Amino acid sequence: xxxxxxxxxxxxxxxxxxxxxxxxxxxxxxxxxxxxxxxxxxxxxxxxxxxxxxxxxxxxxxxxxxxxxxxxxxxxxxxxxxxxxxxxxxxxxxxxxxxxxxxxxxxxxxxxxxxxxxxxxxxxxxxxxxxxxxxxxxxxxxxxxxxxxxxxxxxxxxxxxxxxxxxxxxxxxxxxxxxxxxxxxxxxxxxxxxxxxxxxxxxxxxxxxxxxxxxxxxxxxxxxxxxxxxxxxxxxxxxxxxxxxxxxxxxxxxxxxxxxxxxxxxxxxxxxxxxxxxxxxxxxxxxxxxxxxxxxxxxxxxxxxxxxxxxxxxxxxxxxxxxxxxxxxxxxxxxxxxxxxxxxxxxxxxxxxxxxxxxxxxxxxxxxxxxxxxxxxxxxxxxxxxxxxxxxxx
Ligand code: FAD
Ligand code: DHB
Numbered sequence: 002x003x004x005x006x007x008x009x010x011x012x013x014x015x016x017x018x019x020x021x022x023x024x025x026x027x028x029x030x031x032x033x034x035x036x037x038x039x040x041x042x043x044x045x046x047x048x049x050x051x052x053x054x055x056x057x058x059x060x061x062x063x064x065x066x067x068x069x070x071x072x073x074x075x076x077x078x079x080x081x082x083x084x085x086x087x088x089x090x091x092x093x094x095x096x097x098x099x100x101x102x103x104x105x106x107x108x109x110x111x112x113x114x115x116x117x118x119x120x121x122x123x124x125x126x127x128x129x130x131x132x133x134x135x136x137x138x139x140x141x142x143x144x145x146x147x148x149x150x151x152x153x154x155x156x157x158x159x160x161x162x163x164x165x166x167x168x169x170x171x172x173x174x175x176x177x178x179x180x181x182x183x184x185x186x187x188x189x190x191x192x193x194x195x196x197x198x199x200x201x202x203x204x205x206x207x208x209x210x211x212x213x214x215x216x217x218x219x220x221x222x223x224x225x226x227x228x229x230x231x232x233x234x235x236x237x238x239x240x241x242x243x244x245x246x247x248x249x250x251x252x253x254x255x256x257x258x259x260x261x262x263x264x265x266x267x268x269x270x271x272x273x274x275x276x277x278x279x280x281x282x283x284x285x286x287x288x289x290x291x292x293x294x295x296x297x298x299x300x301x302x303x304x305x306x307x308x309x310x311x312x313x314x315x316x317x318x319x320x321x322x323x324x325x326x327x328x329x330x331x332x333x334x335x336x337x338x339x340x341x342x343x344x345x346x347x348x349x350x351x352x353x354x355x356x357x358x359x360x361x362x363x364x365x366x367x368x369x370x371x372x373x374x375x376x377x378x379x380x381x382x383x384x385x386x387x388x389x390x391x392x393x394x395x
Contacts, residue, residue: 015031015287076204087384
């Protein structure tokens with residue numbers, strides 16, 4: 002099989018890349034390890050920066066997002082038993098939108114399958130295995146894989162390594178070239194989805210002496226709630242009653258916290274991770290394949306979308322004008338935004354979580370920081386402009 006861009010991974014990064022390339026008249030094939038049903042049901046992020054919404058809107062895949070997404074103009078920080086609103090829109094003129102990552106994935110898969118490819122190849126191959134990349138430092142890179150029990154090779158001009166944190170693409174960059182920045186946090190998030198109305202119209206980020214809690218939502222009748230927990234937390238030790246009790250305590254809610262039926266539970270590890278460079282020859286890493294952030298502040302999917310904007314534009318210029326200049330700068334341009342996203346996610350995580358072994362001084366500094374952020378307009382603006390998304394370079 003031959004195509005212009007071979008893309009590994011049908012998450013937000015790989016699917017958006019394939020879609021933007023299609024709009025630019027560039028052919029691609031997406032290879033995905035999991036089934037369509039699996040990737041469409043995988044529960045993950047839920048908050049889109051204004052720039053991500055604009056990107057999906059310009060790409061013509063945001064009809065449902067505009068119908069079902071919930072625009073938010075502020076968030077609440079809760080600590081020491083009191084709530085403090087950060088008026089995002091007043092401070093920045095921008096909004097953020099709640100719309101589940103799996104809904105973005107569904108919309109992109111539908112668009113790719115409906116449009117197909119010029120070459121007649123399938124737009125997406127699900128349930129592929131044994132995926133490996135070859136000859137990435139030549140002009141003819143290849144991807145080998147197995148589909149339906151048949152070993153195949155995809156010849157292409159470039160490879161999009163969009164296969165997430167546990168994918169194989171990052172490993173194709175030689176150790177002598179790659180630099181890894183890694184921080185593992187001593188806690189995780191226990192996340193649930195429940196059939197109940199949201200706790201409040203806006204998201205609540207709560208710092209409590211027993212640990213962080215976040216109240217967010219997916220719709221008017223589905224709430225998403227997170228609790229700081231141990232990295233190796235055993236979900237069997239978290240019956241629904243314990244989850245509700247802990248949420249009530251940490252969020253400091255009364256009747257606003259409606260206890261509906263919990264229909265999804267999971268534990269998300271917390272890690273900050275970046276590799277540099279994000280390109281090796283004709284292999285380009287994007288999204289979680291190159292970097293992950295702890296989820297506080299919801300930057301993960303938004304950073305993946307930002308990488309893809311640069312990569313799609315770079316490939317477009319290459320094929321339209323034989324101009325590789327943007328591709329040459331891909332890593333550098335993306336990393337500037339990624340490091341700001343890393344800094345923000347690390348800062349939000351540090352300010353809001355309980356660190357075991359924290360001394361009394363550190364605790365008071367943490368609360369002073371929250372107090373400052375919720376009372377100084379300058380500090381609030383710093384939080385708000387990062388939260389809604391910094392401007393794109395490309
Ligand atoms: P992914 O969405 O991971 O997509 C990669 C795709 O590649 C997957 O479909 C995978 O199946 C496929 N793949 C992997 N290996 C191969 C292979 N060898 N061959 C073919 N295909 C392969 N972010 C937030 O902002 N807020 C959150 O609350 C939040 N919660 C999260 C919870 C979990 C459990 C995880 C894992 C992440 C969470 N994130 C969250 C991060 C956010 O979901 C990611 O940043 C986002 O998914 C990145 O998109 P991506 O396309 O780069 O990677
Ligand atoms: C969501 C997740 C986050 O990590 C966050 O900071 C805000 C919202 C969410 O799942 O809705």
